[in-house]
Amino acid sequence: MTTILKPLRPDDAAKRLADGRAVLIDIREVDEFARRRAKGALSRPLSTLDAKGLGLPDAREVIFTCRSGMRTSANGERLVAACGRPAYVLEGGLDAWDSAGLPVEINDKAPLEMMRQVQIAAGSLVLAGVILGLTVSPWFLGLAGFVGAGLMFAGATGFCGMARLLALAPWNRSAAA
Structure with missing residues (x-):
């Protein structure tokens, strides 16, 4: 499957962000974003895209990311339609950003991502x-x-159903609020 998002290497993305030409949008779910994210990224979960749109404050280019880049690439057409401006996919996602030594914010106090909790x-x-x-x-x-x-x-x-039950667990309540 091809995507209409142009791929962008982490170092090129960092340059565009540093000079103010672009904004980094993380499309992962809130629980994933809360635990680990690229410094300065904005959270716009893919699951809420249709209801809320992107709600971007200005007309800068958009660089979309997720953990590995796969989710972003698979939803490229939908993402470009939502932003209506030049858009890119961060090659390798947050994992590649981190591997390139670019700044990542980690909150060890945030609960594990819901999918990992379900898997465990x-x-x-x-x-x-x-x-x-x-x-x-x-x-x-x-x-x-x-x-x-x-x-x-x-x-x-x-x-x-297991995710719904786990969402009620005490360690997940503060993240949902």
Whole structure:
């Protein structure tokens, strides 16, 4: 799949940002942005793009980024339509920006990204179900099957019940507020 966003290397992006020609827009979700982001980036989650647009204060060029650049490239047409001006994708995303030694803000107190929390919880439940199924009773294998079915449902529908439950956990409440 080709994108209509022009690729831009991290060092070239940093130059455009430094001389005021561009603004860096991070399209990751709020929980991802809260934990780790390029210094000076603005948060405009892709999930809220249709409802809010970009809401940019001026007419500078836009450099879009995500963690690796894949999400940005996959949504290039939608992003260009939302900004209506010259737009770029940061090659390699935040990971490449960080690898290039450019400034990154990290908040270790922010909760892990919701997707990572779901992966940890689901993996733990599946592993527990398999171990208990092999050592205690085969009925525990149903736990692994139930979690697997839930993950398939989440992938097919976009609704993840485990993420909804984890969002209620005490460590996630301050991030959601």
